[in-house]
Amino acid sequence: MVTRDDVARLAGTSTAVVSYVLNDGPRPVAAATRARVLAAVAKLGYRPNGVARSLRAKRTRVLGLLVPDSSNPYFARLARAVEDAAFASGHAVVLGNAVDDVERELAYVRTFLESRVDGLLYIPAASTSPSIEELARSKVPTVVLDRTVAGLSASSVTADNRVGARMATRHLLQHGHRRIAYLGGPAHLSTARDRRRGWADAMRGAGLSVERPLSVAGAFDxxxxxxxxxxxxxxxxxxxxVFAAADELGVGAMRAAFELGWKVPDDVAIISFDGVAEAAAYTVPSLSCVRQPVETMGRRAIEMLLDLIAGTQSTHRAEVVPVDLVARGTCGCPEKPASAHRQDPTPSTRPEPSTRPELSARPEPSTRPDPAVRLNQQEASDA
Structure with a gap:
C-alpha cells in the first residue's frame, strides 16, 4: 500500500510538506514543490487516509438517512433527492432502511452515531420510538423529514398534507361527487392524520358527512x-x-374497482397523494394525484442540516412545502399521452363543465371482500 512517505521520497520533500499540499495548509507551499507532490501522488496512486483526516477535522462529510421502507416508491424518490442534494454539497449519504420496525430503526440510529456521521436525516417509522430518545440525547444535528414527531427538538421539512388533501377532495366535489371516501394510512402517523383532516375539512365545508363507513385505514401500501x-x-x-392518502393505496384501489367490474372514473373516481409513482402515469386511466415536490423537500432538508452542522442555524425551523394537484383520468379530467406526465404542469383544480362525469348507477359487485381482512377503522379525531 502506498504511503505518504513514498510520496515524499518520490517528490524529494518531507512528509509534512506532502501533508500541507494535500490539506491546503496550514503552511504555504511553493508552486514548483506543490507540482512535484501532486505529480508523485498521481504516479503512485496515493489515497489519503479518510478516517484519519476525519478525526483531525472532526468531520466525516457523511450524512445518515433513515427511511421507514426503501421499497416504497415515495421514499425511494425522496432518498434520491436527498442523495443528489448531498452529493452536490460534497457529502456522501448512508441509507438505513427500518422496514417499519422500531427496533431495526434504533439499531441503525446507533450505528450512525457510532460511525460519527456529521448529521442525520430522519423519517420516523412510528410516532413513538426509542430512536427519538436516542437522538435527543446524542445532540447530533438532525432534520426530521416528511413527518412530524413529538419528543424530538429538531428542524423539519414536510409537505402541506392537510391543504393537499383538502385540495384533492374539493376537486372531486367539483366533479359532482358527494359520497367521497377516505382511504388512509396508519392513524399514528402525522401524514395520515393531516390528510384525513384535510379530507374532513372539505367534506364538512360542503355540508357533507365524515361518518366512519366512508373511512378506512391501514398501511401505506x-x-x-x-x-x-x-x-x-x-x-x-x-x-x-375515493381519496387515497398515498399513490400505492390509489393503485390498489384501482385494482379492486376493476375486479368488481367498476369503471374508473365513470363508476368511481380516484385521486391519490404523493405523485411520485412512475407507474401512476401509465395506469389506464392514469392516476390523478396531489404531487409532493420531493426534490425541493430533499434539497431543503440538506440545506437545513448543513446549516446546523456548520453552526449557522441556532434555532430549529419547521418548513412546510406547498403541493399541487395533477388532474389526470381517474378523477374524470381529460386524459393526456403518457409522455406528457413527466413534466406535468400544475393544472387548474376546477374541471371544465364539459368534463364532469355523469354519476352512473352502481353495478352489482360480482365479488365481496373476505370478511377476515383486517382494516383498522380510522379512530383519530378530526381537528
Missing part, C-alpha cells in the same frame, strides 16, 4: 388500498369517489 377499496365499494350506499 397497495394491499391495503386493494382490500380497503373492496370494503368501501361493497358498502350500501357505496361511495362514488
Amino acid at each position: 397497495r394491499e391495503t388500498g386493494y382490500h380497503g377499496a373492496l370494503a368501501l365499494l361493497t358498502r350500501d350506499p357505496a361511495p362514488t369517489a
Whole structure:
C-alpha cells in the first residue's frame, strides 16, 4: 500500500510538506514543490487516509438517512433527492432502511452515531420510538423529514398534507361527487392524520358527512388500498369517489374497482397523494394525484442540516412545502399521452363543465371482500 512517505521520497520533500499540499495548509507551499507532490501522488496512486483526516477535522462529510421502507416508491424518490442534494454539497449519504420496525430503526440510529456521521436525516417509522430518545440525547444535528414527531427538538421539512388533501377532495366535489371516501394510512402517523383532516375539512365545508363507513385505514401500501377499496365499494350506499392518502393505496384501489367490474372514473373516481409513482402515469386511466415536490423537500432538508452542522442555524425551523394537484383520468379530467406526465404542469383544480362525469348507477359487485381482512377503522379525531 502506498504511503505518504513514498510520496515524499518520490517528490524529494518531507512528509509534512506532502501533508500541507494535500490539506491546503496550514503552511504555504511553493508552486514548483506543490507540482512535484501532486505529480508523485498521481504516479503512485496515493489515497489519503479518510478516517484519519476525519478525526483531525472532526468531520466525516457523511450524512445518515433513515427511511421507514426503501421499497416504497415515495421514499425511494425522496432518498434520491436527498442523495443528489448531498452529493452536490460534497457529502456522501448512508441509507438505513427500518422496514417499519422500531427496533431495526434504533439499531441503525446507533450505528450512525457510532460511525460519527456529521448529521442525520430522519423519517420516523412510528410516532413513538426509542430512536427519538436516542437522538435527543446524542445532540447530533438532525432534520426530521416528511413527518412530524413529538419528543424530538429538531428542524423539519414536510409537505402541506392537510391543504393537499383538502385540495384533492374539493376537486372531486367539483366533479359532482358527494359520497367521497377516505382511504388512509396508519392513524399514528402525522401524514395520515393531516390528510384525513384535510379530507374532513372539505367534506364538512360542503355540508357533507365524515361518518366512519366512508373511512378506512391501514398501511401505506397497495394491499391495503386493494382490500380497503373492496370494503368501501361493497358498502350500501357505496361511495362514488375515493381519496387515497398515498399513490400505492390509489393503485390498489384501482385494482379492486376493476375486479368488481367498476369503471374508473365513470363508476368511481380516484385521486391519490404523493405523485411520485412512475407507474401512476401509465395506469389506464392514469392516476390523478396531489404531487409532493420531493426534490425541493430533499434539497431543503440538506440545506437545513448543513446549516446546523456548520453552526449557522441556532434555532430549529419547521418548513412546510406547498403541493399541487395533477388532474389526470381517474378523477374524470381529460386524459393526456403518457409522455406528457413527466413534466406535468400544475393544472387548474376546477374541471371544465364539459368534463364532469355523469354519476352512473352502481353495478352489482360480482365479488365481496373476505370478511377476515383486517382494516383498522380510522379512530383519530378530526381537528
